[in-house]
Amino acid sequence: MKYISKLFFVLAIALCSCKNEKNKDQNKNKADEVKEVFNDSSYVLEPNFPVGDARRYGVTAQTAKLGHPYTGKNRLITALDIAEEYGIEMSFPEGYYGMNLNLSSHRNLKLNFNNSEFNLIQIVQINDTLPAPENITLGGTLIAFDKLAITEANNITIDSVIIKSDKQKNLLEGRSRGCHIYHGSKDIKIKYLQVDDLGSDPIKDKYTHAALAIDGWNNNPVNVQIEKIHIKSTDRHGIYITGKDHLIGDVIIDRFGVGSSEGMDGMQDAQLGEEKEFKALWINKCYDSFIENITINEKDSKAKYTAHFDAGDKTKPFTIGNFKVINDNPKIDILEEENSGVVIEIMD
Known part of the structure; x- marks a missing residue:
């Protein structure tokens, strides 16, 4: 009985591991798809923030009104345009x-x-x-x-x-x-x-x-x-x-x-x-x-x-x-x- 329980536990872990690996692969594929479809290098001012974080494009409460050096628009409008044009979910601080x-x-x-x-x-x-x-x-x-x-x-x-x-x-x-x-x-x-x-x-x-x-x-x-x-x-x-x-x-x-x-x-x-x-x-x-x-x-x-x-x-x-x-x-x-x-x- 203990052997069966132990076997079941091992199988459960293995299944979870496979599922996690599958999810990781799916997330990686999604991330790769975003990279392939949307190259934001023309907009990035703060590369330490991820895609979809408005701070990546220079937007904070203090800087949103400033002009974006690449678009000529203010940084808030630039982030909104990126979100609309490329279907990116955008977060603002x-x-x-x-x-x-x-x-x-x-x-x-x-x-x-x-x-x-x-x-x-x-x-x-x-x-x-x-x-x-x-x-x-x-x-x-x-x-x-x-x-x-x-x-x-x-x-x-x-x-x-x-x-x-x-x-x-x-x-x-x-x-x-x-x-x-x-x-x-x-x-x-x-x-x-x-x-x-x-x-x-x-x-x-x-x-x-x-x-x-x-x-x-x-x-x-x-x-x-x-x-x-x-x-x-x-x-x-x-x-x-x-x-x-x-x-x-x-x-x-x-x-x-x-x-x-x-x-x-x-x-x-x-x-x-x-x-x-x-x-x-x-x-x-x-x-x-x-x-x-x-x-x-x-x-x-x-x-x-x-x-x-x-x-x-x-x-x-x-x-x-x-x-x-x-x-x-x-x-x-x-x-x-x-x-x-x-x-x-x-x-x-």
């Missing part, structure tokens, strides 16, 4: 970059970040003559001091975005403008979205409406999926959502409507003047969508409404699994239109 992360009109990108801080994160189609951004995956944690802007984009996947206010790090010297998923956007997936603050400057924030705005006149976003949203404070609205086929997991709104509506422009699909009546949650012309859980804290909030269940369609409902209000303020009401189409399964 942590730190404050002091510039925008502009992924407009890029396609087929897979990027990783490590608490990398930028001013603006922009994924938009700048004009009709340029391609719409699509098939972009952003892993790790990104931090923005202005906003996350997504427009006319398709199949965008983001692990984690934290939007903060810091006038020293905001290139416009303003406060955060939140997250705006705008017209033509489809299949947008975010695991974690945090908005620490939203400003209400009468000039700088003319078009700043909500910590999270999902809207777009006559071309509203489709299939936005966000696993968790945490809005810590917003001067104006918490969430404004339109479109269809959205899936939201857990939502926490700590404070809302604490700022000014002065200088604020009107909002997509809303009646003029409604933009000034702040709400934690505003659902308007949004169909076949779902929020699993939402918790709204009314302590220190100064908005007119906890929620506004605006125009909808009862045959294509917007369903909220659990709607919870804590520190209830009797001066803040829920406004529900007759044709709202919002269904709440559990209300705490």
Whole structure:
């Protein structure tokens, strides 16, 4: 019996060894394929870092804005171009970059970040003559001091975005403008979205409406999926959502409507003047969508409404699994239109 057990153990080790050797051979072959297909010698500035590490091409938080001696572009753009053109998964180091992360009109990108801080994160189609951004995956944690802007984009996947206010790090010297998923956007997936603050400057924030705005006149976003949203404070609205086929997991709104509506422009699909009546949650012309859980804290909030269940369609409902209000303020009401189409399964 001992002999059989020992034999089995030896065979298991041998099999594992063969498997490991096979994996090593496969990895070596893959590495050889990368070397054969992609010779990055024209871009390398720091050869000690491996292929796919942006530092290999001279990119750090402190050097990203510098010109690349071989491409004539800045080093961040050079690394993005390499990632797109050669299908390389690119990783960027942590730190404050002091510039925008502009992924407009890029396609087929897979990027990783490590608490990398930028001013603006922009994924938009700048004009009709340029391609719409699509098939972009952003892993790790990104931090923005202005906003996350997504427009006319398709199949965008983001692990984690934290939007903060810091006038020293905001290139416009303003406060955060939140997250705006705008017209033509489809299949947008975010695991974690945090908005620490939203400003209400009468000039700088003319078009700043909500910590999270999902809207777009006559071309509203489709299939936005966000696993968790945490809005810590917003001067104006918490969430404004339109479109269809959205899936939201857990939502926490700590404070809302604490700022000014002065200088604020009107909002997509809303009646003029409604933009000034702040709400934690505003659902308007949004169909076949779902929020699993939402918790709204009314302590220190100064908005007119906890929620506004605006125009909808009862045959294509917007369903909220659990709607919870804590520190209830009797001066803040829920406004529900007759044709709202919002269904709440559990209300705490």
